[in-house]
Amino acid sequence: xxxxxxxxxxxxxxxxxxxxxxxxxxxxxxxxxxxxxxxxxxxxxxxxxxxxxxxxxxxxxxxxxxxxxxxxxxxxxxxxxxxxxxxxxxxxxxxxxxxxxxxxxxxxxxxxxxxxxxxxxxxxxxxxxxxxxxxxxxxxxxxxxxxxxxxxxxxxxxxxxxxxxxxxxxxxxxxxxxxxxxxxxxxxxxxxxxxxxxxxxxxxxxxxxxxxxxxxxxxxxxxxxxxxxxxxxxxxxxxxxxxxxxxxxxxxxxxxxxxxxxxxxxxxxxxxxxxxxxxxxxxxxxxxxxxxxxxxxxxxxxxxxxxxxxxxxxxxxxxxxxxxxxxxxxxxxxxxxxxxxxxxxxxxxxxxxxxxxxxxxxxxxxxxxxxxxxxxxxxxxxxxxxxxxxxxxxxxxxxxxxxxxxxxxxxxxxxxxxxxxxxxxxxxxxxxxxxxxxxxxxxxxxx
Amino acid sequence: xxxxxxxxxxxxxxxxxxxxxxxxxxxxxxxxxxxxxxxxxxxxxxxxxxxxxxx
Numbered sequence: 001x002x003x004x005x006x007x008x009x010x011x012x013x014x015x016x017x018x019x020x021x022x023x024x025x026x027x028x029x030x031x032x033x034x035x036x037x038x039x040x041x042x043x044x045x046x047x048x049x050x051x052x053x054x055x056x057x058x059x060x061x062x063x064x065x066x067x068x069x070x071x072x073x074x075x076x077x078x079x080x081x082x083x084x085x086x087x088x089x090x091x092x093x094x095x096x097x098x099x100x101x102x103x104x105x106x107x108x109x110x111x112x113x114x115x116x117x118x119x120x121x122x123x124x125x126x127x128x129x130x131x132x133x134x135x136x137x138x139x140x141x142x143x144x145x146x147x148x149x150x151x152x153x154x155x156x157x158x159x160x161x162x163x164x165x166x167x168x169x170x171x172x173x174x175x176x177x178x179x180x181x182x183x184x185x186x187x188x189x190x191x192x193x194x195x196x197x198x199x200x201x202x203x204x205x206x207x208x209x210x211x212x213x214x215x216x217x218x219x220x221x222x223x224x225x226x227x228x229x230x231x232x233x234x235x236x237x238x239x240x241x242x243x244x245x246x247x248x249x250x251x252x253x254x255x256x257x258x259x260x261x262x263x264x265x266x267x268x269x270x271x272x273x274x275x276x277x278x279x280x281x282x283x284x285x286x287x288x289x290x291x292x293x294x295x296x297x298x299x300x301x302x303x304x305x306x307x308x309x310x311x312x313x314x315x316x317x318x319x320x321x322x323x324x325x326x327x328x329x330x331x332x333x334x335x336x337x338x339x340x341x342x343x344x345x346x347x348x349x350x351x352x353x354x355x356x357x358x359x360x361x362x363x364x365x366x367x368x369x370x371x372x373x374x375x376x377x378x379x380x381x382x383x384x385x386x387x388x389x390x391x392x393x394x395x396x397x398x399x400x401x402x403x404x405x406x407x408x409x410x411x412x413x414x415x416x417x418x419x420x421x422x423x424x425x426x427x428x429x430x431x432x433x434x435x436x437x438x439x440x441x442x443x444x445x446x447x
Numbered sequence: 448x449x450x451x452x453x454x455x456x457x458x459x460x461x462x463x464x465x466x467x468x469x470x471x472x473x474x475x476x477x478x479x480x481x482x483x484x485x486x487x488x489x490x491x492x493x494x495x496x497x498x499x500x501x502x
Contacts, residue, residue: 126454128466218466231472262459270449274459281462312471319470326467333451388481395474398467405455415452 042068046250048221048282050258058221063261066268066275068222071131071172074122078170087115091167099135099318100167102142103382106374112314113371116321125326126277128319129218134173136318137227138166140311141297143379148297151304159297162246166225173246174223176214176284177231189238198228198286200240200300207292208299210243213285220256220282223249228284229298229308239300244308245291255285269420313377316391317370317384323394324363330401331356334408340438343408352408359397366390 048055050063058064077083078097088095089111098115101108119132142163149156166173179188182196191197198212217226229244249256259281268275298305334353338344344353370384377383406413421431432441454460471477 126463128463128470260458262457262462271453271457271459272450273453274457278459316471323467330454333454337448337451388477388484391471392474392477392481395468395471395477398464402455402464405451409448409451412448413452413456415448415456418449 042222044250046221046256047254048256048258050261055221055258061261061264063258063264063278063280064222066263067127067278067280070123070127070276071222074119074130075170077118077122083118086118094168096167097132097135097170099132100138100163100170102139102163104380105382106371109371109374109382109384113317113321113367116318117325120322120325123277124273124329125322125324126273126329127279128322129174129279130322131172132318133315133322134175134223134227135166135171136314137175137311138163138173139314139381141227143313143377143381143383144308144311146379147307147310148304151301152299155297155299158294161294162297166246169224171224172219172222173225173227174217174220174249175227175229176217176220177229178215179230179232180213180215180283187238188232188234188241197241198230198243200243201288204290207290208243208245208296209288209290210245210286211288213283215283216281217256217284218281219279220249220284221258221280225249226284229305231309233306234302236302238302242298242300242302242305243291243296244298244305245296247289247291247295251289251291253287253289255287257283257285267418267420270415270418313383313386314381316386317367320363320367320370320386320390320394323398324360324367327356327360327363327397327401330405331360334405337412338408341412342438349408352404355404356401359393359400363390363394363397366393 042059043057046058048058055061055063059068078087087098089098089101091101098112099119101112103109103112116132119130123130141159145156145159148159165171179197182188182191186192188197195201195212198210198214200208201211202209214228217223220226225246225248227244227246230241234242247254261278261280262274263271263278266274298308331353334356335344338349338353343349366387367384367390370386370390373385374382375385422428452460455464468474
């Protein structure tokens, strides 16, 4: 039980006023106070679109409520005495999430790893864009500031200030890096429609004006802010396309266009992961959005921007650790189901299960090496030593795991009949009898 | 079974797999980066010595 937590309190029924207050203070809409999540503050005027309709309140839409609860529970855990010291740390006089801590040595990197593993385990590794990931990007930005400094000290201070802002307010972020729909035979600056790719179209006293499309902003409908920069280099004469910045999700002119909301009509009994962990991807349309000057980290500088992917160093570490947890989830469910069906005694099942075990063990060893061979990055932050080989192997392992699950569980994966059918008095008894497999109750097989 | 099916069969599961594959960019680019970063000359040197010693 959390300190001061009122059991009757429903975090989805917080006052709308919280959004205004949070915005005025520059706080996270997910900021917790005494264990109470202010997710209702996501009603902040953000322009979320789905199926030709605008969603005015993501907190009550069934496409989001399950994931909101998952995230709310995780943020609440930061106040739980059992988890507080695992998830948060004192840094420059403030209590911040370990996700935002720029580690100063190997010990602090190990403590960050413990926090990453907690977030991963709580989401079964199924949320690639859990808030830890983008927080680690801001750690990277903080370290990269020493490079920015050589070009423009003001931008470097913007980067450091953004780390202060994001960490102290525990912001939930997304990022948008990809130029998606354009003529690949032409250069960025030579598209028939120059607005197809996000670019600078003007300047005001308050900031730069940007226009165009940028994807793939996973979790954007539920995030506080978005980090925007391109994942492909710009040529020297493409300065208007060379910008890196951060922006609140309710910035005027920013349109968030959602992909299918898998959880919208999903039955939690039949789609237990979908209804808890769907981190909706979105395309962002910037319709003459003003980016405040103090939120710009690179401006019209293709040469500097070419190095920005460096900031992914710590986020990649987070991704690798999360993926191990995800593979452990595959292994765990495969072990349970093969045991129930008594398939675990067959050589073919054991060989398939061992391939999952093999990949998990190899990736654990990679992460052990990444941590123990850590180094002090040029900006002074302690960094894991990650080889591209580790990441390539993890992707191959993920693909292998999917095929392994199919090989192990075969046609039973094409689920017909589920836990929710048990509730019907007419069909329920039949489901209970015929879907039991090796389990003592049908519920444990179907669920 | 619902958990297993949601891991690999549903739109959620399929999207999750694709996300893992593309989250860090195209995997072949990563393979190229690995090739370009790999700077251990030892294997080739050892084999060169062996070939020379073969006479």
